[in-house]
Every structure is written in C-alpha cells, then in structure tokens.
Amino acid sequence: MLIAEAAILAARILVVDDQPTNVTLLEEVLRQSGYTNVASTMNPLEVCALHRRERFDLILVDLQMPGMDGFQLIEALKTNETDPWLPVLVITAQPGHKLRALQAGARDFIGKPFELVEVKTRIRNMVEVRLLHARLQEYSLGLEAAVEERTAQLRESEARYRSLTELACDWYWEQDESGAFTKVSGPVLEMLGIRVDGLVSRERDNEVAGWNESERASLRAAIAAREPFLDFVFSRRNADGTEQKFQVSGEPMFSRTCQFIGYRGIGMELRGEA
Template identity: 75%
Template sequence: MSTTIPDTLAARILIVDDQEANVSLLEQTLEQAGYTNVSSTMNSMEVCALHRKNSYDLILLDLQMPGMDGFQVIEGLKTNDKDAYLPVLVITAQPGHKLRALHAGVRDFISKPFDLVEVRMRIRNMLEVRLLYKRLENYSQVLEAAVQERTAELRESEARYRSLTELASDWYWEQDERGNFTKVSGPVLEMLGIRVEGFAPDAQAAPVEGWNQAERAALQAAIEARQPFLDFVFTRTEADGSLQKFQVSGEPMFGPACQFLGYRGIGVAVRARS
C-alpha cells in the first residue's frame, strides 16, 4: 500500500494564517510544487467548520492569531469524531510552542521565517503519511463490511441448511462436546432414548428401553473417534414386540482452532413392522 505523486498533489490543503503575506507565500510555494487543491483563510474561527465540510488532508495552521489562536483551533478540530487523525502542520516562530503543539496532537511544525525547501519537504512527508492513514482506514472499513456480509451469508446458509435438513428428515439435532443436546427438532429424545437436560418437560425421564445395545455401542465408538456416520441404523423393540427402525446421520463440528465442538445430524424413521 503506497501513495502516488498524483494522489499527493491532489490532496486537499488549507492554509490558516492571519498575515496575508504568509498566506500568499505558502500558496505560491505549493502551486509551484504542483499542488492543485489549495485553499486558505485568515479567519481562525472558520477552520473547524471548513474542515468538517471539506475533510482536508492537511491544515497549515499558524499558532499566533487574534480571536482564536492555533491551540484553540486544535482543540476544536479534536471534536471532529469522523477524523481520528489530526492533519495539522503548525506554523510558529516561537520555539517554546513547538513542544506544546506536539503534545496537543499535531503531527509536525514549520518554523518562521520560512525555509521553503523545508516547507515543501515537511508538507510532502506529512501528506504521504496522511494519505496512507486514510487508505488504511478505508481498507479497514471495507474489510469490516466484508466480514459482516460474509457472516450474514453464513448465518443465512446455516438457516437454509437447517430448514432443508428438517424438511428432508424427521429429526435435526446438535450436541456439544460433552454429548449434551443443545438443539433438537422433532422427537429426537424418543428416537435415541436418552435424557436431555432442559429441553422438554419429559427430558428427565428414564432412558427408553428396547434399544439394540450392540448398535448403540458401535455408534458410541464412532462418536468417541470423532468420525462422521451416514445412515447408521438403530433398532428398538417395543413392549408389544414390534420392531422400529431408524437411520441417523451425523458429523463432528470443529472450531477455528480445530477444537471439537460436538455433533450435528439428522434422523429418519425407516419403517415399523411386527
């Protein structure tokens, strides 16, 4: 990420000085250097409003001015919440004011009387930093918007996935890393015959009897190995001797750091027979 010469020369610059001769000298110096978007004011009271309206890339600010001095202008500019970077290059003939200005948040200073070579160099350097800062800020905003958009897409995709799985199956379920159910849709408890805390009034009921223990042991082994399973068959013998058969599919879920989060899956009743 870098700035180009055309970008720098097109930067918006405001000159603030109550001395017309200083304003003219700085305007002429900037024009000769190729800057094309330079404006000025001799009224320090206008600076904050002008910056809010025009969002200057650089403000050349004289500190010694009547009515509202440069330090007061700086404090006023700080109230602009849209700009966390204070683009001020102060102009002063007082050496003691330089440190105070830097503490106030300005980025650099120009000494009077002007050394025009130094003026051009300091303006160019500060504009390069300023424009890079703005590009980084814009990039961060674009990146944040992209993350928000992608997050919304993922949530929508997850909602569609759940909707489709619920339509294509009798049950949808999710478990955490400890095997506790966190989401259920349909008669998952009846299908699996295990107790689940806090999901339904009958969640504390004793496990349903009649399951094929060998099948359940095989499924438990797959889960402990963090393996997916597809159309795994469960059978359960009812009290009247009828046999119920179910198919369940599940996949492990992992976080960004590859940590195991649990399982999610679907189930369907295959048939019931005597």
C-alpha cells in the same frame, strides 16, 4: 502502498494565518510546488466549518493569532468526529511551542522564519501521510463490509442447510466430546424418549426401556472409535408390543488442532417398517 504524484498535488490544503504576507508567501510556495487545490483564511473562527465542508488533507495553522490562537483551534478541530486523524501542521517562531503543539494534537511543525526546503519537505510528507491514512481507512471499511457480507452469506447458507436438513430428516443433533447434547433440532424427546431440556442429557439418561442393546452397543463402539456412521438402524420394543425403528447418520467433529470435540448428525424414524 504508494500515493500517486497527481494525488499528492491535488490534495486539499488550507492556510490559516492572520498575517496577509504569510498567507501570500505560503500560497505562492505551494503553487510553485505544484499543488492545485490551495485555500486560505485569516479568520481562525471559520476553520472548523470550512474543514467539515471541504475535508482538507492539510491545514497549516499559525499559532499566534488574535481571537483564537492555534492551540484553541486545534482543540476545536478535535470535535470533528468524522476526522479522528487531525491533519494540522503548525507554524511558530517559538521553539517552546513546538512540543506543546504536538502534545495538543498537531502532526508536525514549521519554524519561522521560513526555510523553503523545510517548508516544502514537511508539507509534502504530511500530505502523503494523510492520504495514506485515508486510503488505509477506506481499505479497512471495505474489508469490514466484505466480512459482514460474507458473514451474512454464511448465515444464509447455514439457514438453507438447516432447512434442507429438517426436510430430509426428523432431527438434527450435536454432542460434545463427553456425549452431552449441545444442539438438537426436531422431536427427539417424542421419538427417542431422551430429555434434552437445557441440552445436557446423555444417552444413558434415556428414560424409555426396550432398546435393542446389541444395536446400541455397536453404535457406541463406532462413536468410541471416532468413526462416522451412515444409515445406522436401531430399534426398541414398546410396552404395547409394537416396535419402532430409527435410522441415524453421524460424523465426528474435530477442532483445527485435530482435537475431538464431539459428533453431529441426523436421524429419522423408519415409519411403516415395524
């Protein structure tokens, strides 16, 4: 990921120093280097408001200032929740202040008296890192939005699938690898007499007698072999002598590691075919 030269030179830079000569010198160095968006202030109390409004890509801060020194200014800038990456490069003549400033949250430092090569190099490096960070943040936000949009699309697609499934059949079901129901949609209890309260019932817990055991044995064999089955018909004889027939289709489910995790399928009562 590269930052174009034009973007670097168009970066928003703020110089903060209570000494007019230092401000003039830094502004001149920046302009001679090609930077086109340079501002300055000799009042550190203005900086937080300026940064909230302008969103500077780099803030050059002198540590020794009356009223509010550079360390206090760094702490104040930290309260800007919209800018967690603090774009502060401190200016100091005290070697002992460099480490303290970095620990406080500054990203880099420039020593006094100024060495122009060092000043230009550190400023350019800071601006480039700042713009890279901003671009990465934009990319992350875009990716997050894309994921949310895709998730919404998948949920909508699943809802449509569920709706179509319910129109095409009487019930939809899923079972885990042990045969326990994990998801049921439709009147399974009324049709099959299988209690799925809490989604834990298994086929052997069926409380209704009269099933055709040879048909059920064939269905169990298909499930034991992890085979899909399509329009499998099984029946039961009710206590009043009437017969009910049901048609069920199902397929095995496997994890990404090809481990069997259960079955899912649809079913319906074959009405009028008793």
